[in-house]
Amino acid sequence: MKTIDTKGLKCPHPLIMVKEGLLGLEAGEVLKVEIDNDTSLKNLVSFLRDQGVEPEVTSSGKVHTLVTTVPEAALDIIDAAAYCSSDDSARDYAVCIKSELMGEGDPELGRILMETFVESLKLQDQLPTHVILYNGGVKLAMKQSPVCAALAELEELGIRVMLCGTCIDHYGLQMDIGVGMISNMVVITETLASAGHVVTP
């Protein structure tokens, strides 16, 4: 376990030292940071949480000890440019949901299938970049929808949930939206056209 002593230093130095320290480490290794500045500690925790790890903090007097596993993301691989030009871009996909129901036949079955489909999206190794909802599909993003929480979870993971604004207006759902960015056909078309591929349930 590597230890970084930032005692006596103020913001932004502890974060600079931790970022430097992370460079020599592999994801999953354990890093310990000693810190005696409350603001710097708060900022450091904010940084680490953003990278997807939850550091443990113990305090004795004014000195805090922070222990964290090394997050993968901290090595800043997910840089905007790198992300766009990655080899994975061909595997990138947008999910396009056109209706509340999945498949044709029994509507009750269609409803259950769609719920399971949306729930299972977050379990994929390769997450979609966008989930686009139009026509009856927008109803899935309403507060009362059984999959609203699942869509919100996808949004938390950094997936863009996009709603067709015309459809929201058509169904008079302006007041009921639970999750997603209201969009227009220009943006939806552009997103579908530039997606690696489109998955439609």
Place this chain on the structure above:
Amino acid sequence: MGTKFDLLSTVEDGGCSAKLPAGLLSEMLSKLPVSDDPRLLVDVDTHDDAGVYKINEEVALIFTTDFFPPICSDAFEFGEVAAANALSDVFAMGGTPLMALNLMMFSQEKIPLEVFAEILKGGHSKVKEAGALVVGGHTIDDHPPKFGLAVVGTVHPDQLITNAGATPGDLLVLTKFLGTGALVSGMKNSFCHAADYKRALDQMKHLNRKGAELAVKYGVSSMTDITGFGLAGHALKMAEASQVSFRMRTAQLPLLPGAYQVFEKGSIPGAAFRNLEFTGSQVHFTRGVSYTMKMLVHDAQTSGGLLMSVNPDHANRLVHELNELDPLAGGAIVGEVLKKSPRAIYYE
């Protein structure tokens, strides 16, 4: 000049990053009584840049103030930056500054008096450049020093541009590069080239005058200036005041050279974390946006650019004209206005 007094030696937090956290400020302001005087065209309610008072059908008065501790070492330059920053609030409403008062906190026991004179001279030069007059001021003994202006300007009531008029379908234009907070931090910690810091300083001294003139010319629907709450914070206030949401593309954001590298090394000022805390769940980032970029949109700007909501038919021409006429401008289309969605800002 001999040994010059280094103003930065007096402060830890400088420039707009010395602001109180936005959340705390909103909470306190909400406890004050609001006036329903019809002559008040803009009050604190929408967290706009200045108060605006309608005198008659032709003239409305814009009234604003801003001051802060040193953001750079040189006294004259600090005066210029502080003045450009204070004048910007008048420009951000589409107005013309007329008069300014100096607001100075300065301890002559701790700092040579020439520094005082230099700060005022720097401020004066910017007020003059803006076409306005310095008509007095007020000084009290305090350390570290602080300087700024109270500014009065005017605008035709019909041409007033608030932060509450952004309309779905508009494009979002930003007129200066982002990253002044990053480069000030980078300079202090030797993480950036002197030339990059100088560029940031030049931009902070630069008036938002040309951008504001073009905003009036093209009749933009909404405008604000980007200062201490960062792009994310001020965009949030504008989206909320306008009751819309913004979609912003980080790849299109004009960044000062070197700013990204400073933040990537972790030299991120506390103000950016305070701003991040303030915007919270109102701002969403897609997976492709790096941590560094996320913090840059929260970087506190000193005398930052104007953020405008522009009719899509005019946006390209406005940006082109601005970059043509104003060599220091960093005009770019950075996003679009959407109907009000669950969150205020969507970055990708």
